[in-house]
Amino acid sequence: MKSDLDRLMQEAGLDALLVLGSGSHNASMTYFTGRAKLSDGTLLLKRRGQAPVLFHFPMERDEAARTGLTTRSMNDYEPVKLLREAGGDTVQAAAKLWSMIFDQYGVGGRVALYGKVDLGPSFSALNRLTASRNSLEFVGEPSRTSVLTRARTTKDPDEIERIRKMGHATAAVVGDVAEFLKSHQAKDGRLVDRQGEVLTIGQVKRKINLWLAMRGAENPEGTIFAIGRDAAVPHSVGQDDQPVEVGKTIIFDIFPSEAGGGYFYDFTRTWCLGYAPDQVAALYADLQEVYDFVYQQLKSGVPCRDYQVMTCEQFEAKGHPTVLNTPATTDGYVHGLAHGVGLDVHEGPSFSHLESNTDVLQPGTVFTFEPGLYYPDRGMGVRIEDTVWARPDGGFEVLAEYPKDLVLKIPGV
Numbered sequence: 001m002k003s004d005l006d007r008l009m010q011e012a013g014l015d016a017l018l019v020l021g022s023g024s025h026n027a028s029m030t031y032f033t034g035r036a037k038l039s040d041g042t043l044l045l046k047r048r049g050q051a052p053v054l055f056h057f058p059m060e061r062d063e064a065a066r067t068g069l070t071t072r073s074m075n076d077y078e079p080v081k082l083l084r085e086a087g088g089d090t091v092q093a094a095a096k097l098w099s100m101i102f103d104q105y106g107v108g109g110r111v112a113l114y115g116k117v118d119l120g121p122s123f124s125a126l127n128r129l130t131a132s133r134n135s136l137e138f139v140g141e142p143s144r145t146s147v148l149t150r151a152r153t154t155k156d157p158d159e160i161e162r163i164r165k166m167g168h169a170t171a172a173v174v175g176d177v178a179e180f181l182k183s184h185q186a187k188d189g190r191l192v193d194r195q196g197e198v199l200t201i202g203q204v205k206r207k208i209n210l211w212l213a214m215r216g217a218e219n220p221e222g223t224i225f226a227i228g229r230d231a232a233v234p235h236s237v238g239q240d241d242q243p244v245e246v247g248k249t250i251i252f253d254i255f256p257s258e259a260g261g262g263y264f265y266d267f268t269r270t271w272c273l274g275y276a277p278d279q280v281a282a283l284y285a286d287l288q289e290v291y292d293f294v295y296q297q298l299k300s301g302v303p304c305r306d307y308q309v310m311t312c313e314q315f316e317a318k319g320h321p322t323v324l325n326t327p328a329t330t331d332g333y334v335h336g337l338a339h340g341v342g343l344d345v346h347e348g349p350s351f352s353h354l355e356s357n358t359d360v361l362q363p364g365t366v367f368t369f370e371p372g373l374y375y376p377d378r379g380m381g382v383r384i385e386d387t388v389w390a391r392p393d394g395g396f397e398v399l400a401e402y403p404k405d406l407v408l409k410i411p412g413v
Contacts, residue, residue: 001156001364002031008147009048014139015109017052017147019044021116023063025220025261027343028114028148033067035260036060040117041074043098045105055101077101091121095128108135114148144350153340153348154364159263160389160399163341163366166265167387167400169215170254174269176211177204177252178408181244186274186412190243201225202240208254217256221345224253224268231270232374232381234335246274246413249380251372255345264345266368268385269404274413276406283373284382284406290314290371291384294337298388298396300363307361308337308353311371320373324353331375338367341387365390366399382406 009017019028023038032044032052038060046052054071056064064071077097086092102108113126130136143149155163184191184199191199209219226238231251244250253268270287272280294311312324312333321332338351349359349367361367367390372383386398 001151001154003156004151004154005046005147006048008150012112012141012147013110014112014147015048016107016111017044017046017114018111018138019046019114020122023260026116027152027261027347028116030261030343031148031152032069033064035258035262036063036067037260038063043101044069045101045107047105047107053105091124092128094121094125098125098129099132102129102133102136108133110137110139112139112141112147114146144348149348152342153359154362155342155366155389156364159342160366162258162263163265163387163389164399166217166256166258166263167267169212169217170256170265170267171400171402172215173208173211173217173256174252174254174267174402177208178271180204180207181271181273182408182410184244184410186246186410189247190245191273191410199244200240201227201238201242201244204244205238205240212256213259216259218259219254219256220261221255221257223255224251226251226381229376229379232376232379233330234372234374234381234383244273246410247272247277249280249382251381251383253383253385257345261343263343264341265400266341266345266370266385266387267400267402268370268372268383269402270382270384270406271408272406273408274410279378280380280382281406283375283380286315286318286320287371287373287382287384288404290318291369294371295369295396298361298390300361300390300394302361303357304338304349304351304359304361305353305355305357308351311337312353315371315373331377332373333371334374335372337371338369340365340367342366361390363390363392363394 022040023029023033023036043055044052054064054069058073058075077100082096083093126138208223212219224237226236227250228248230236231249250271255266257264312322315322315333321329336351340347340349350357368385369388370385374381389397389399
């Protein structure tokens with residue numbers, strides 16, 4: 001949480017954090033500013049032991065003020081004059097502006113860099129700045145263990161409620177999709193509308209985007225709606241021109257965010273339209289049993305990797321290969337059990353089974369829970385995914401409940 005930042009900075013030997021870039025789809029900036037509409041070129045400076053300061057363009061002064069942060073206008077540093085003195089060299093002018101800010105706020109030592117910017121100009125400006133200051137070192141931390149990653153791993157109550165709200169919007173859209181599919185009939189193994197036109201995956205995805213927008217959400221990472229063999233390759237998104245067919249597994253993985261690039265939710269259900277073949281039903285039964293067993297074992301303070309190992313062992317006991325003992329397998333259980341969710345759809349903690357993973361399941365963490373089984377040569381894949389909150393009282397809560405029924409009834413099947 002943000003309240004941990006100064007402690008984490010002390011542990012990492014950092015004197016300051018510098019966050020660059022706009023306020024949209026820029027998780028590190030959004031962490032401090034909310035969803036304020038701020039342009040590229042915005043800076044946020046956080047010195048250890050002091051409140052962050054937001055440096056903004058004058059036309060965005062009202063947006064900046066709404067963040068509740070201490071703010072400064074770029075005009076205070078006369079950027080036009082700096083550009084003129086630099087002979088039109090924007091990199092040199094930027095380096096001088098940053099130098100003035102660092103002087104004013106006494107920034108020195110080790111400064112960690114965050115944000116999303118065009119690398120070339122920023123790299124050049126930072127190089128010029130360090131060349132003139134022997135005491136200054138810019139630090140690029142490993143993303144999995146950086147100070148902001150570690151702070152963002154646990155959420156405060158406001159963050160939990162924002163993720164929960166996204167979960168409710170997500171579940172509502174999933175319900176819309178289910179009803180939309182059930183409003184069609186089956187003909188020759190495919191869904192058709194009242195005019196007899198075949199429904200395609202692309203049409204379903206366009207409906208998803210519309211229904212998300214209507215609920216104040218957006219879909220920056222896209223949606224997985226994959227059928228048959230595509231459902232057996234975990235990150236296959238589905239082919240837009242492919243017809244929606246009955247009796248085949250559909251993996252529907254949806255991971256929208258607040259509009260403007262805020263908090264994400266992550267959710268998956270597996271459906272068979274009309275009926276489920278016996279081998280699919282058996283595979284799904286194995287999945288549900290492992291999901292239920294491992295979920296019931298969740299406990300705060302336990303290494304995250306333990307749950308991935310447990311999941312692998314449970315699947316292997318049912319005869320499915322896993323990444324634990326067959327690392328390169330493309331059949332069976334081929335991925336991790338979970339990952340953190342927040343301002344990025346994938347963030348800490350990690351649930352990798354590797355011994356190098358030292359992450360612990362802490363109270364306040366929000367994470368996915370998503371075991372799956374995949375058999376490409378048999379044209380079927382199944383996955384269940386919920387987003388879970390590790391509550392401060394030690395319990396665990398799915399933030400948006402939704403049925404796990406495998407079969408959606410379709411007229412004519």
